[in-house]
């Protein structure tokens with residue numbers, strides 16, 4: 259690797275330029291998080307723990323549905339929502355201001371404080387994924403909801419203010435910028451080739467692992483070192499089309515990726531995001547969008563260059579990161 | 590402020606949606622950095638200090654030009670450049686890969702380790718700004734250089750790996766995404782109104798301060814809490830058109846903003862970026878682009894929502910942040 263020249267790559271899905279600069283890095287296999295995300299395991303003060311349900315904002319549903327103290331998953335309102343379900347959507351006349359209508363929910367992934375998502379079994383991870391699906395389905399009936407973002411923050415430097423394993427669901431009255439640029443880019447590819455750019459991704463050196471219905475890869479122009487995508491093999495625009503069998507399959511691969519990442523990179527703080535399609539779609543859009551789940555370990559910060567340009571500097575070439583993760587053996 | 594509903598605003602310059610959520614914040618005047626950026630002041634190991642010039646990558650120029658040990662500013666090559674001046678620019682046939690051609694320089698802003706940019710006098714800050722100008726001018730003769738990003742990282746959580754006061758200049762073979770979207774957005778505004786959207790910015794409640802040639806404001810849809818823009822009053826596409834008189838005027842306002850920010854927000858880590866226009870421009874582009882300097886204090890982290898959507902959540906309304914900064918009295 260030593261002496262390899264820098265390269266600038268553009269992603270065919272996100273339309274983003276990334277600068278690959280091995281000169282700015284240690285060897286790929288030396289990458290470790292300085293700032294391990296395994297939080298303190300005291301539960302006395304945590305409102306997300308079993309027995310503290312009354313300290314939380316209202317529950318939306320739980321799983322199993324008819325459980326009492328023995329719930330496994332709870333979907334609740336966020337106590338400090340970024341958007342409010344109680345305001346009327348009301349755009350200004352020049353289109354530059356909207357009232358902050360939207361939904362902001364929290365998914366508590368386990369009743370037990372010390373249990374992380376990757377500690378769950380594949381079918382328990384599937385239950386979390388199916389809770390996302392169920393909530394998306396409910397939210398999709400609101401005409402003003404245009405896009406639903408599911409995401410997870412794990413560890414303080416990945417933004418998590420709560421250490422109890424959880425994820426969040428935000429329903430937005432706009433299609434956000436990342437999604438519009440992705441759709442524009444995928445549309446361009448489709449118009450040129452007649453194909454979906456995610457279906458057509460070349461995975462040669464980039465594959466980490468695969469399951470019946472999904473593959474996990476490092477994308478060709480990964481924005482962040484060791485960023486992982488889990489992608490459905492078959493063309494599928496919306497995450498919430500997932501069924502129970504696929505959810506278990508995805509649960510297993512997601513668990514495996516989180517375990518490999520933890521082991522190789524020293525339990526880094528991380529985020530994951532489900533990149534899906536807007537709710538209201540045309541038939542033509544359905545032919546070129548394809549959902550995927552992106553996992554981003556927090557290993558390097560950003561600085562003024564990234565804030566200024568929107569270009570990122572990634573010190574690890576994707577094919578090197580994929581090789582490292584492929585070769586991680588779980589105990 | 591209590592109980593104010595959230596709002597979603599779109600910026601007419603950056604084309605970015607931002608969610609304003611006072612429910613997620615303390616009162617604007619309570620905002621403080623937890624993580625003050627005033628670094629340790631030991632200088633024995635610092636290659637940027639006077640007397641350690643031989644530990645640095647090659648010098649490009651210094652100021653004053655004929656100084657020896659008594660230099661005030663040095664512009665040097667970056668020892669770990671993200672882009673390489675030695676590779677030939679070479680795009681792949683499908684346009685998705687470029688060799689990593691470019692320039693990556695460091696501007697050492699003072700010979701003394703403990704001196705910050707805001708400790709310099711307005712005319713000394715002007716000398717730093719004029720060093721940027723001179724280097725941009727040199728780099729602009731390279732045909733393959735399309736855009737030049739000047740930026741500063743101050744404090745570890747703003748990305749700085751060196752605590753000695755410095756900034757960086759990167760010359761890129763592409764027009765980066767943030768710049769293209771800004772230009773598209775400003776072009777759209779120009780086509781509709783015949784005016785430059787920066788010249789037309791309404792600054793009513795958003796003004797912090799002003800000087801002969803510049804104003805400082807919180808932008809209407811600030812991405813980050815207490816983000817500040819310094820904007821030339823007169824229409825001006827390129828930063829490097831600045832002359833010595835304007836540089837002193839800008840130096841004074843920049844110093845003032847950094848001092849106010851430090852005092853109010855507890856010396857936060859920060860970045861600043863100069864947002865200018867691409868080097869090769871058409872006449873029509875010149876009529877709608879307008880450079881500005883953006884200062885971003887690091888007060889809140891980001892999480893999966895921002896990574897996923899490209900939308901940001903700002904807990905402080907711009908008019909509140911402007912009022913707070915307007916009222917800071919320097920000792």
Ligand SMILES: Nc1ncnc2c1ncn2[C@@H]1O[C@H](COP(=O)(O)OP(=O)(O)O[C@H]2O[C@H](CO)[C@@H](O)[C@H](O)[C@H]2O)[C@@H](O)[C@H]1O
Nearest residue numbers: 305314315336337338411417418419420890891892893894
């Ligand atoms: N008793 C209770 N009942 C119900 N809900 C409760 C609660 N106590 C706390 N909560 C909510 O639980 C959520 C926990 O979320 P996280 O820990 O993932 O990060 P948070 O949203 O705080 O911010 C991170 O993620 C956001 C979005 O990416 C970024 O804007 C931000 O900078 C980053 O720190 C918070 O949103 C909080 O409001």
Ligand SMILES: Nc1ncnc2c1ncn2[C@@H]1O[C@H](COP(=O)(O)OP(=O)(O)O[C@H]2O[C@H](CO)[C@@H](O)[C@H](O)[C@H]2O)[C@@H](O)[C@H]1O
Nearest residue numbers: 559560561562563636645646667668669742748749750751
């Ligand atoms: N002896 C020497 N001679 C010459 N140059 C020397 C040198 N010793 C160190 N340098 C260079 O000096 C620069 C100092 O820069 P900063 O401290 O502003 O942040 P850095 O570029 O490391 O990374 C931050 O900024 C970049 C760009 O925004 C982000 O990618 C990154 O995540 C963030 O930490 C470094 O680029 C380093 O390579």
